[in-house]
Amino acid sequence: MRIGRYELTLEARPTRPALHTALTAFPAILLALALSSFLFLPAETGFLSAYRAVFSYAFANPYGLQATIHRAIFLWLCTFAFLVPMRAGLWNIGLPGQVYVGALAAFAVPYALRMSELSHPPFHPGLIILLMVVGASLAGAALAGFAGILRAKLHVNEILVTMMLNSILFWLVAYMIKEGGPFMSATGEGESFNLPPSLYAPLIRGVPFTALLALVAAGLLDFLFVKTTLGYRIRVFGLNPAAARYAGINPVAISLLVFLLGGAFAGLAGYHYFAAVPGVYKIPGNYGFYGDLAFYGIICGLIARGTALGAVPIALLFAGLSLGARFAQGQFHLPFGVDYALLGLLMMTFVASHFLYQFRIVWRPVATEEVPRVSAGIPER
Amino acid sequence: MVRFPFTHPEPEEPLLAARGITKRFPGVLALHRVDLDVKAGEIHAVLGQNGAGKTTLMNILFGLLQPDEGQLYFRGQRVHFRSPHDALAMGISMVHQTRKLVSAHSVLENILLGHPGTRGFLNLRTIRREVEELCHRYGFTVDLGAKVWQLSEGEKQWVEILKALYGGAKILILDEPTSVLTPPEVKTLMASLQALVQDHGVTVILVTHKLPIVTAISHTVTVLRSGTVVARLRTCEATEQLLVQHMIGQDISSYSISDLLVEKGRPLLRVEHLSAYNDKGVLSLRGVTFSLHEGEILGIAGVTGNGQEELVQVLAGLRPPASGRVLFDGRDVTWLSPLDRWRMGIGYIPAERYEIASVATLTLVENAALNFHFDPLFSRRGLFNHPGLEKVTRHILSHYRVKAPHLYAQARHLSGGNLQKLIVGRVLARKPKLLIAHLPTQGLDVEATAFLRGKLLEAKAGGAAVLLISEDLDEILSLSDWVAPIYEGRFVAILPREGADAETVGAMMAGLRREEAGVS
Numbered sequence: 064m065r066i067g068r069y070e071l072t073l074e075a076r077p078t079r080p081a082l083h084t085a086l087t088a089f090p091a092i093l094l095a096l097a098l099s100s101f102l103f104l105p106a107e108t109g110f111l112s113a114y115r116a117v118f119s120y121a122f123a124n125p126y127g128l129q130a131t132i133h134r135a136i137f138l139w140l141c142t143f144a145f146l147v148p149m150r151a152g153l154w155n156i157g158l159p160g161q162v163y164v165g166a167l168a169a170f171a172v173p174y175a176l177r178m179s180e181l182s183h184p185p186f187h188p189g190l191i192i193l194l195m196v197v198g199a200s201l202a203g204a205a206l207a208g209f210a211g212i213l214r215a216k217l218h219v220n221e222i223l224v225t226m227m228l229n230s231i232l233f234w235l236v237a238y239m240i241k242e243g244g245p246f247m248s249a250t251g252e253g254e255s256f257n258l259p260p261s262l263y264a265p266l267i268r269g270v271p272f273t274a275l276l277a278l279v280a281a282g283l284l285d286f287l288f289v290k291t292t293l294g295y296r297i298r299v300f301g302l303n304p305a306a307a308r309y310a311g312i313n314p315v316a317i318s319l320l321v322f323l324l325g326g327a328f329a330g331l332a333g334y335h336y337f338a339a340v341p342g343v344y345k346i347p348g349n350y351g352f353y354g355d356l357a358f359y360g361i362i363c364g365l366i367a368r369g370t371a372l373g374a375v376p377i378a379l380l381f382a383g384l385s386l387g388a389r390f391a392q393g394q395f396h397l398p399f400g401v402d403y404a405l406l407g408l409l410m411m412t413f414v415a416s417h418f419l420y421q422f423r424i425v426w427r428p429v430a431t432e433e434v435p436r437v438s439a440g441i442p443e444r
Numbered sequence: 445m446v447r448f449p450f451t452h453p454e455p456e457e458p459l460l461a462a463r464g465i466t467k468r469f470p471g472v473l474a475l476h477r478v479d480l481d482v483k484a485g486e487i488h489a490v491l492g493q494n495g496a497g498k499t500t501l502m503n504i505l506f507g508l509l510q511p512d513e514g515q516l517y518f519r520g521q522r523v524h525f526r527s528p529h530d531a532l533a534m535g536i537s538m539v540h541q542t543r544k545l546v547s548a549h550s551v552l553e554n555i556l557l558g559h560p561g562t563r564g565f566l567n568l569r570t571i572r573r574e575v576e577e578l579c580h581r582y583g584f585t586v587d588l589g590a591k592v593w594q595l596s597e598g599e600k601q602w603v604e605i606l607k608a609l610y611g612g613a614k615i616l617i618l619d620e621p622t623s624v625l626t627p628p629e630v631k632t633l634m635a636s637l638q639a640l641v642q643d644h645g646v647t648v649i650l651v652t653h654k655l656p657i658v659t660a661i662s663h664t665v666t667v668l669r670s671g672t673v674v675a676r677l678r679t680c681e682a683t684e685q686l687l688v689q690h691m692i693g694q695d696i697s698s699y700s701i702s703d704l705l706v707e708k709g710r711p712l713l714r715v716e717h718l719s720a721y722n723d724k725g726v727l728s729l730r731g732v733t734f735s736l737h738e739g740e741i742l743g744i745a746g747v748t749g750n751g752q753e754e755l756v757q758v759l760a761g762l763r764p765p766a767s768g769r770v771l772f773d774g775r776d777v778t779w780l781s782p783l784d785r786w787r788m789g790i791g792y793i794p795a796e797r798y799e800i801a802s803v804a805t806l807t808l809v810e811n812a813a814l815n816f817h818f819d820p821l822f823s824r825r826g827l828f829n830h831p832g833l834e835k836v837t838r839h840i841l842s843h844y845r846v847k848a849p850h851l852y853a854q855a856r857h858l859s860g861g862n863l864q865k866l867i868v869g870r871v872l873a874r875k876p877k878l879l880i881a882h883l884p885t886q887g888l889d890v891e892a893t894a895f896l897r898g899k900l901l902e903a904k905a906g907g908a909a910v911l912l913i914s915e916d917l918d919e920i921l922s923l924s925d926w927v928a929p930i931y932e933g934r935f936v937a938i939l940p941r942e943g944a945d946a947e948t949v950g951a952m953m954a955g956l957r958r959e960e961a962g963v964s
Contacts, residue, residue: 290830
């Protein structure tokens with residue numbers, strides 16, 4: 064852009080180590096918080112106390128912290144579900160559908176074993192829990208794999224397919240748990256049956272074992288992408304599909320594989336929220352809220368730029384702030400939607416920080432060059 | 445040095461003139477002291493092979509690029525185009541090779557898009573009347589209400605031309621206008637361009653590598669080769685054969701036939717009646733048959749778009765053949781996957797360095813791994829052997845003289861020549877039995893070209909069979925044992941190098957058969 068004798072241009076910055084990238088996150092968070100002080104202006108006690116409420120509920124209050132951790136585990140798994148296909152250049156927008164199908168598969172296990180709330184398990188409950196976990200992952204993988212197959216074999220857009228599957232699965236859950244559905248609770252309140260206590264997921268220091276699964280998975284995923292041949296092939300395919308084909312990488316296999324792997328994580332996320340979080344142990348009537356929450360996996364994955372370990376703190380922050388802001392909203396009678404606005408601001412500052420990290424805006428004078436308009440006569444050849 | 449038949453400039457002053465235009469891109473000299481004179485009311489063809497610098501020159505005339513040296517003159521006055529905006533203000537308009545239309549909008553909406561008279565409010569009725577008048581005047585029949593996505597490629601081009609004329613264009617630059625048109629559409633285009641020029645005083649600069657079009661409608665032709673003007677002719681004085689020779693070069697003195705005595709080995713590749721469709725569904729490779737022995741180079745010479753691309757892709761496993769078969773080392777490989785071909789020892793150097801042969805944002809090591817990731821030496825139990833890959837990459841960088849900051853620099857930071865050296869080095873490091881080299885030296889500087897040609901000869905000396913596809917006749921004739929001119933998807937002949945001279949091969953590239961080209 065040119066203004067008078069000055070020119071405003073964008074210049075690419077030279078590439079820098081990944082650690083620097085991580086450090087840019089801090090000013091982004093601070094900026095988002097500064098901007099969101101406008102949101103807290105209506106708070107009766109001033110915005111500083113609103114901030115204190117947000118953070119102390121999310122990360123210091125025992126109830127709040129527990130909820131934050133449960134939500135973070137869910138977001139971690141959803142983030143990985145998005146991130147694996149993204150490394151192959153494919154968009155898994157079907158996180159909610161895969162979460163639902165994972166939950167349905169998990170609850171299908173006790174249903175098939177005809178275990179009511181009080182009956183004794185027919186065999187070791189640990190084995191049943193394992194079946195639930197595996198079932199949820201397989202179901203998520205199968206659903207996403209469907210989109211992956213269509214993409215790989217027929218070049219059907221994976222975004223459209225996964226979005227439509229979300230809708231189909233949303234109503235399938237409604238059918239299963241609402242009036243007369245097979246999974247309906249005994250009280251018929253539009254929820255699924257409660258899991259028998261013997262099938263409650265084991266806790267490690269009060270935290271569901273799914274946390275351990277998610278954290279180990281984060282490490283393994285980064286290892287996959289950095290150290291293994293398969294990870295290399297996925298990255299090449301994602302960055303340049305034509306080069307991948309040239310190099311003998313099978314596009315069908317890669318497309319299918321990333322969706323199978325991604326879907327397995329989303330299915331596991333469904334298991335986690337509905338069968339492993341203390342106090343839930345059922346598919347609640349407002350399951351759609353958790354489906355929408357799964358979309359934050361996309362944002363965390365994008366902000367972390369494809370690194371699973373990088374997504375861990377980001378998802379934790381998103382989980383905490385979404386809960387803390389909702390709490391503060393109730394506490395200080397703030398307008399509805401403050402939590403969403405805060406997360407939105409955070410997203411924007413993260414994106415802006417990435418942009419400013421890669422480019423710089425330069426403001427410099429234009430070399431004055433008079434345009435000769437006098438008849439100069441064309442020189443002879 | 446051969447003297448080029450420059451015609452003497454006529455006393456009449458050119459409408460648009462370029463003097464001493466030089467343009468450099470990193471590692472590539474795109475244009476070198478180019479002069480161009482376009483007179484009012486003529487169709488001026490700019491002819492040249494891919495990479496000859498035609499599009500760069502046009503982008504300079506249109507203000508998209510600024511020359512490093514040289515000047516532009518419009519009606520005898522020195523002008524300086526900082527952006528296309530300045531060129532448009534003088535009535536210079538360009539129709540690009542790729543369509544720049546909004547496909548969901550109507551023809552009329554596309555025509556008025558960007559027109560200076562449409563700021564603020566749109567008076568669609570007045571504009572429609574004006575455009576209709578314009579259509580009537582120039583004899584166009586385009587449905588102004590139709591959506592652009594409903595139009596054929598030819599009609600879309602009309603819309604672009606109409607848009608340019610509605611914007612007040614007096615000089616139309618058409619970049620490869622016929623590349624996506626069907627033969628009847630090409631005919632219509634040629635007729636209308638002639639009408640535009642003769643009846644309405646529009647000046648047309650036509651950029652193309654299609655000879656029949658040049659000879660059919662242009663008045664003047666400027667031939668570019670490797671960024672320099674090699675001929676300026678009045679079309680009535682030129683024949684297609686003469687033009688081909690200018691395009692491909694006939695500088696006999698520069699032949700440096702390095703006679704590495706290589707013993708002809710056993711037969712390695714046999715291709716039988718191979719045909720293939722191009723991306724538009726046209727059968728563009730039409731029954732090619734040949735065989736190749738170890739230690740031989742077969743040079744396929746042809747003007748762009750005569751089936752070379754499809755032949756190469758079928759042999760690399762990236763395009764399914766329509767018919768025919770390919771035997772490699774005695775095995776039918778017609779339907780083998782690219783990976784199996786790599787494993788069997790077929791190495792492929794694609795023409796598209798940036799689009800296919802490399803990944804811009806990956807490191808040099810990772811780019812080198814493109815041809816090694818499936819090799820058990822570099823992938824043990826699914827884990828990458830990073831030290832091994834580093835060693836190979838270091839070897840390639842030193843043996844192929846790749847100038848690179850370090851092993852973990854991104855490929856996009858390499859110049860075109862250095863990237864190509866990395867690609868060639870990577871493919872040759874696999875010691876392929878068959879090497880397919882598609883335009884291996886296109887657009888490279890003299891040093892890199894000579895170096896890579898030497899490497900191809902070394903590969904041949906090492907017993908590899910080499911299929912060299914090039915548009916540079918010097919390259920073909922100086923390296924090949926056999927020369928196959930290709931025209932419209934068929935080999936016109938397969939000549940031994942001793943029997944192939946530039947004139948014969950050039951004539952065959954223009955479509956003349958053996959007898960006509962004077963070969964018995």
